[in-house]
Structure formats: structure tokens, C-alpha cells
Amino acid sequence: MTRMKSKWxxxxxxxxxxxxxxxxxxxxxxxxxxxxxxxxxxxxxxxTTAAAAEPEEPAAKVCLVLDIGGLGDQGxxxxxxxxxxxxxxxxxxxxxxxxxxxxGENRGELLDLCAADGNDLVIGNGFLFAGAITEAAANHPDVxxxxxxxxxxxxxxIRSMVFAEEQGSYLVGVAAALKTTSNVVGFVGGxxxxxxxxxxxxxxxxxxxxxxxxxxxxxxxxxxxxxxxFNDPVKGKEIALAMYEEGADIVYHAAGGTGIGVCQATxxxxxxxxxxxxIGVDTDQITTIGSAFPETQEYFLxxxxxxxxxxxxxxxxxxxxxxxxxxxxxxPAVIRENLASGGIDISYTGGYIDDIKDSIxxxxxxxxxxxxxxxxxxx
Amino acid sequence: MNLRxxxxxxxxxxxxxxxxxxxxxxxxxxxxKDPIETFVLMYDYGTTGKSLVSVFNRxxxxxxxxxxVAVGFKMGLFNIGVxxxxxxxxLLAAAxxxxxxxxxxxxxxxxMLIATAISSVWGAIAGYLKVxxxxxxxxxxxxxNYIGTGIIAYLLGQVFNDEDAANLxxxxxxxxxxxxxxxxxxxxxxxxxxxLHGFLPIAIFLGLLYYFLIWKTTLGYNLRITGQNPTAAKxxxxxxxxxxxxxxxxxxxxxxxxxxxxLLSYHHQYSIDFPAGIGFAGIGVALLGRNHPVGMxxxxxxxxxxxxxxxxxDLRDVPKEIETMMSAFxxxxxxxxxxxxxxxxxxxxxxxxxRQVDD
Numbered sequence: 232m233t234r235m236k237s238k239w240x241x242x243x244x245x246x247x248x249x250x251x252x253x254x255x256x257x258x259x260x261x262x263x264x265x266x267x268x269x270x271x272x273x274x275x276x277x278x279t280t281a282a283a284a285e286p287e288e289p290a291a292k293v294c295l296v297l298d299i300g301g302l303g304d305q306g307x308x309x310x311x312x313x314x315x316x317x318x319x320x321x322x323x324x325x326x327x328x329x330x331x332x333x334x335g336e337n338r339g340e341l342l343d344l345c346a347a348d349g350n351d352l353v354i355g356n357g358f359l360f361a362g363a364i365t366e367a368a369a370n371h372p373d374v375x376x377x378x379x380x381x382x383x384x385x386x387x388x389i390r391s392m393v394f395a396e397e398q399g400s401y402l403v404g405v406a407a408a409l410k411t412t413s414n415v416v417g418f419v420g421g422x423x424x425x426x427x428x429x430x431x432x433x434x435x436x437x438x439x440x441x442x443x444x445x446x447x448x449x450x451x452x453x454x455x456x457x458x459x460x461f462n463d464p465v466k467g468k469e470i471a472l473a474m475y476e477e478g479a480d481i482v483y484h485a486a487g488g489t490g491i492g493v494c495q496a497t498x499x500x501x502x503x504x505x506x507x508x509x510i511g512v513d514t515d516q517i518t519t520i521g522s523a524f525p526e527t528q529e530y531f532l533x534x535x536x537x538x539x540x541x542x543x544x545x546x547x548x549x550x551x552x553x554x555x556x557x558x559x560x561x562x563p564a565v566i567r568e569n570l571a572s573g574g575i576d577i578s579y580t581g582g583y584i585d586d587i588k589d590s591i592x593x594x595x596x597x598x599x600x601x602x603x604x605x606x607x608x609x610x
Numbered sequence: 611m612n613l614r615x616x617x618x619x620x621x622x623x624x625x626x627x628x629x630x631x632x633x634x635x636x637x638x639x640x641x642x643k644d645p646i647e648t649f650v651l652m653y654d655y656g657t658t659g660k661s662l663v664s665v666f667n668r669x670x671x672x673x674x675x676x677x678x679v680a681v682g683f684k685m686g687l688f689n690i691g692v693x694x695x696x697x698x699x700x701l702l703a704a705a706x707x708x709x710x711x712x713x714x715x716x717x718x719x720x721x722m723l724i725a726t727a728i729s730s731v732w733g734a735i736a737g738y739l740k741v742x743x744x745x746x747x748x749x750x751x752x753x754x755n756y757i758g759t760g761i762i763a764y765l766l767g768q769v770f771n772d773e774d775a776a777n778l779x780x781x782x783x784x785x786x787x788x789x790x791x792x793x794x795x796x797x798x799x800x801x802x803x804x805x806l807h808g809f810l811p812i813a814i815f816l817g818l819l820y821y822f823l824i825w826k827t828t829l830g831y832n833l834r835i836t837g838q839n840p841t842a843a844k845x846x847x848x849x850x851x852x853x854x855x856x857x858x859x860x861x862x863x864x865x866x867x868x869x870x871x872x873l874l875s876y877h878h879q880y881s882i883d884f885p886a887g888i889g890f891a892g893i894g895v896a897l898l899g900r901n902h903p904v905g906m907x908x909x910x911x912x913x914x915x916x917x918x919x920x921x922x923x924d925l926r927d928v929p930k931e932i933e934t935m936m937s938a939f940x941x942x943x944x945x946x947x948x949x950x951x952x953x954x955x956x957x958x959x960x961x962x963x964x965r966q967v968d969d
Binding site: 330362 | 660759764767779780881883884886887921922924
């Protein structure tokens with residue numbers, strides 16, 4: 232019985248110590264709390280506090296909310312982040328960037344938060360923001376919003392930035408068809424959704440335009456509502472290895488972070504025999520994935536460039552210059568990037584497709600002139 | 611249990627909360643952030659009118675999820691499958707509910723009924739596997755979660771996807787107005803704030819229903835004694851197989867209503883944005899609230915508040931993951947202290963009993 236009691240005594244002494252420790256620290260902080268309360272309360276106008284700290288007042292405040300996958304996908308999100316950082320440096324803009332929770336359910340909340348926090352521009356990176364951005368834009372009519380990859384948004388204060396992914400994919404399809412020796416090529420999509428179908432469709436049309444007999448294997452890493460396929464390098468590697476096993480010697484991916492694994496598979500698949508290739512997407516991935524994993528560098532045939540960074544940069548620039556809502560219809564512009572505008576392109580870095588450059592450039596000219604139209608629907 | 615013991619057991623969550631604040635402060639200090647500043651920031655943001663509405667809206671599904679888990683806990687069953695149960699039933703209820711239209715209260719009631727029925731069946735599978743094949747419900751419900759996710763992916767992408775929708779997000783057709791619960795804002799005269807979900811009274815009613823079921827019915831009595839002493843329960847005439855089935859069906863039934871708050875009062879359709887993870891969060895709330903309707907209500911409010919108030923952190927350069935750690939600390943500490951206190955009370959009771967015998 233005494234043993235029992237002494238145990239509790241010790242326990243209470245320990246807690247007493249902890250509690251007094253707490254009390255001690257809060258004493259020091261009591262004054263601090265009073266000071267800190269003020270900036271925390273002025274959630275609606277923190278620009279004033281920021282301005283007080285900096286000698287020069289920022290030209291604008293922008294907020295970038297990235298999509299699932301977040302930073303480090305060596306593609307879509309990283310590019311948006313690059314464009315945002317470049318604009319921050321060039322225009323003396325104050326910026327915040329946020330990543331949603333793993334499932335992305337709180338993206339609406341983050342947009343709302345950014346808008347309420349005195350930002351002049353809130354950017355949602357990716358079509359998954361469509362619903363959330365429409366709602367946030369309606370609740371904050373004074374704030375500008377921008378969204379990538381999505382035109383079906385309604386609101387006077389939203390700019391859509393969309394890309395003709397099918398055109399660039401067509402060009403890399405042409406390159407793949409001219410370079411394949413096994414006459415089997417592969418396509419890895421991140422998630423089985425219409426946006427990614429456009430990549431696949433362009434690629435198939437490009438390959439077929441050169442040689443209709445080439446076999447194209449397509450595979451998606453996940454099916455909605457599971458969007459993990461944009462951020463699953465292990466699965467990407469698995470799928471690509473299987474494709475190389477089946478005889479494919481070139482695999483094009485449109486799979487975000489999953490694509491890292493796709494391109495990592497090349498070195499392994501090439502080890503035992505014929506050299507195989509991968510084609511990157513969004514950014515010039517021979518320089519991004521290639522520098523993160525140098526062993527993959529020599530296997531990048533090309534990359535389909537989708538210049539999200541330029542679109543994000545331009546959106547911030549236009550807000551700073553006051554040109555944001557300058558669409559032809561008076562409302563916010565829908566920015567359409569394609570081969571003609573230069574927002575969609577093919578990369579020649581590495582020099583592996585220099586020998587077929589003429590054919591690729593001919594295809595580009597045909598698309599720009601309208602002689603060839605590339606469909607976003609899979610054949 | 612007399613008042614003294616009640617007060618002692620009440621100290622566990624309070625201690626857990628203060629200890630977790632302390633531990634979180636240490637971590638914040640270690641990464642070079644001022645802990646007091648951070649907590650003040652969280653408190654200030656979490657208590658704005660907008661945030662309070664959000665906290666209540668988060669509370670609704672979380673509380674119901676905790677009830678669903680608690681029904682199982684009461685008889686010693688771990689229903690880890692609330693997650694799959696509520697998501698699958700929400701999808702089917704959303705899809706079926708949008709396909710017909712009747713007058714408002716009836717339509718809402720039917721949708722809730724569909725969700726409850728589907729979720730009960732999904733829960734009953736785990737119950738059946740346990741009583742007929744002896745498969746532990748933890749394993750089967752976890753597996754059923756995976757199967758449920760697969761079925762949802764297929765149904766949402768291939769069968770119920772609303773082709774007319776004006777965006778590329780996979781989603782079901784929105785519910786007609788008769789299937790939507792209006793917000794409470796008009797009723798409570800809340801102005802200039804986001805809508806307070808109309809499902810709140812139903813959640814409170816479910817809390818009362820749970821209390822009544824567990825503490826005021828024979829079935830509840832049987833559940834409780836089976837949870838405390840299965841052997842004694844068996845000898846007092848309880849059929850454990852029947853009871854296991856019933857518990858899983860009831861737990862699944864409550865789980866079906868988890869998704870109804872978000873569905874009927876806000877989303878009005880099932881899409882990839884439909885809130886996930888509440889089934890797992892509910893386990894934590896049930897643990898924290900010790901399966902008591904009032905305790906779980908406090909637990910759900912606490913977690914909802916932490917989740918909401920942490921949203922501001924990333925904007926102020928404090929990693930938001932702090933909140934996840936804090937919740938984890940609370941749970942870990944509270945579980946330990948409940949056990950410590952339980953042992954203390956048991957020894958005290960034994961001592962008292964022996965003292966009475968001595969007298």
C-alpha cells in the first residue's frame with residue numbers, strides 16, 4: 232500500500248514540475264502575447280505589417296497553391312513554382328506558396344485562406360481546382376484567380392491557362408516512330424482522366440502519322456478517384472519495366488512524379504541488351520530528372536515541353552501591370568498555349584533526335600499552318 | 611463509479627492535452643519557431659466566425675464516425691472499416707439519390723436510408739466473416755476498405771460519372787434540391803458567414819440515439835457486458851455470434867451516416883473532392899472520448915478545431931504538420947493515462963471492498 236502511494240507521489244511530483252515549467256515559460260511570454268496578438272488579429276490586412284518590415288512596398292501579393300504531388304515532381308508543380316519564383320524576383324512581389332493535404336480535400340480552404348489574406352492573385356495549379364476556385368472566386372470578387380489546365384470555370388475574376396498538350400505529344404510521337412527499332416512504343420499516363428488522354432491521343436496520332444503499323448502500349452498508373460498515379464515513382468518504374476519487357480524501346484510518360492520512375496527504368500532495362508529510351512513531359516526532363524538521377528541522362532530521347540512556368544509568370548506579371556482581366560471579351564482571359572504560341576514545344580536537348588529534326592519541324596509546320604489538326608480524343 | 615473516480619478519469623484528457631502542448635512547444639522551439647506565437651496564431655485564426663462554422667461542419671461527420679467506431683468498441687470489436695463503409699455508401703446514396711425526386715423531407719430520408727442500408731451490409735460482411743470463419747474483424751475491415759476503394763474508383767469513373775459536368779473532375783450528378791439539407795444560417799440568424807451544415811441537429815440526435823441504445827436497451831447491455839467479460843456474458847445467455855453480427859450491422863449503419871453531413875448539406879454530389887479519412891479519424895475521437903457520447907463530442911470538437919486552426923500555419927511559415935503531431939501526442943498520451951487511471955481505480959475499488967469486508 233505504501234509502495235502504491237509513493238508511486239503516485241512520484242507521478243504527481245513529475246507533473247508538478249512539468250506544470251511549473253509550463254508556468255515559468257508562460258510568464259516570460261505574457262508580455263509577448265500582448266504584442267503578438269495584434270498582427271494575428273489583422274488577418275484581413277497583413278499587407279500593412281509586411282510593408283512596415285520592408286523598406287519597399289511589394290508591388291503585389293500572390294499566392295500559389297500547388298496540386299497533389301507538390302514540390303519535387305520534376306515537372307508540373309515544380310515548373311509552376313519556378314515561374315512563381317522568377318516573377319517574385321523580377322517584380323518585387325510578395326508570395327506565399329502552399330501544398331494541399333495528401334488527398335487534396337483542403338484545396339478549397341487554402342484558396343479561400345489566400346484570398347482572405349490580402350493576396351492580389353491566387354493561383355490554383357491544376358484542373359482539380361476547378362470546383363474550389365469557382366467557389367473561392369465567387370466569395371472574393373476583388374481578388375484575381377488563375378487556374379492551369381482548366382477552361383470550365385465560371386467567374387469574372389478567373390484566368391484559365393490551358394495548353395494544347397496533344398500538339399506537343401504529336402511531335403514526340405513522330406520522333407518516337409522514327410526512332411523505334413522494335414516498332415513497339417509505350418505510353419504511361421498518371422491518372423486515367425480526359426486531360427491525360429489528350430497526351431496519349433496526340434502521341435498515338437504522331438506515331439501513326441509516320442508508321443500506322445507501330446504497336447502502342449498504353450497504361451495508366453491509377454484510376455480516379457485515386458490520384459496517386461501522379462506521384463508514384465515506384466509504380467512508374469514497374470509499369471515501364473513491363474513495357475520494355477514486352478518489346479517497347481521508347482516510352483513516353485505524362486504522369487507527373489510517377490514519370491521519374493518511368494525514366495529510371497530505362498537504365499535497368501538497357502543493361503541487358505538493346506538501348507531503350509524514355510520521353511519526358513512538361514519540363515525538359517533531361518535536365519531535371521537527369522540531374523537528380525545522372526544515370527538516366529543518356530536515355531532521354533526528348534521531352535514534350537508544356538511551359539506552365541511561363542503561364543504562371545505571365546499571370547503574375549499581368550497582375551503587377553494591371554493587365555490581368557484583359558481578355559478580348561472584357562472578362563478574364565483564357566490563355567491558350569500551343570505550338571504556335573511557343574507554350575508547347577519539343578526539346579532537342581541531348582542531341583538524340585537531331586538527325587530527324589527536319590521531319591519533326593515539318594510536322595510542327597503542318598500543325599501550325601492547320602494542314603494537320605491533332606485531336607484531343609483518343610482514336 | 612462515484613464522483614471522485616469520474617473526476618480522476620476526466621484528468622486524463624486534460625493532462626494529455628497539456629502534455630501534448632508542451633511536447634509540441636519543444637518541437638517548435640527546436641525548429642526555431644516561437645511556440646506561444648504559434649498557438650496564439652492558431653487560436654486567433656481558429657476562433658474567427660468563419661473558422662467556428664468550419665469547426666462545426668468538420669465536427670458533424672467526425673462525431674458520427676466516432677459513434678460508429680464506439681458501437682464496436684463497446685463489445686470489444688475494432689471496426690477499422692468505417693472509412694470504406696461511409697465512402698462506398700455515400701457514393702451509392704449520391705448516385706441513387708440523384709436518380710429520382712420526391713418531396714424534400716422524404717427524399718433526404720430515403721437517401722440516408724440507402725446509405726445506412728449499404729453501409730450496414732458492408733459492415734455485416736466483416737461480421738459474417740468473423741462468426742462463420744473466425745476471421746478477425748481488424749483484418750477483414752481493412753481489406754474491405756481496399757475493396758471498397760476499388761469499387762468506388764470503378765463506379766465513379768465508369769458508371770456514375772456525370773458526363774454533362776462542366777469540368778473534368780469525375781463526379782456523380784448533383785442531387786436535386788429536394789435532396790439537399792438547407793444550411794442553418796437563416797434559422798440561427800448567422801449572417802455573413804459560410805453555411806453551417808444543416809446536418810448538425812441530426813448528428814446531435816445520433817449522439818442521443820447512441821446513448822439510449824448502449825445504456826438503456828437490453829441489446830446495449832449485452833454489448834457492454836460482452837465487451838467487459840465475454841465469458842460471463844456467454845453464461846448469462848448472450849449469443850456472441852448473433853451479437854457480433856448485430857454490432858457490425860449497427861456500427862456500419864452509423865458509418866453510413868458519416869458521409870451524409872457533407873453530401874446532403876454541402877457537396878450535393880460525390881466527387882474526388884469528397885472528404886476522406888474521417889473513418890480513421892473517428893477511431894481517435896472514440897478513444898479520446900472513451901466511447902461516451904459527451905466525451906466523443908468534446909474530442910470531435912477538439913480535433914476539428916485543431917485541424918481548422920492549423921490551416922493558417924503554412925501561410926505564416928510554420929509547418930502545418932505540427933497539428934498532426936499534436937493530435938498524435940494527445941492520442942498516445944491519453945491512451946496511456948486511461949490505462950494508468952483504470953488500474954488505479956481498480957485497486958482503489960478492491961481496497962474499498964476489502965475495507966468494507968473488514969468492517
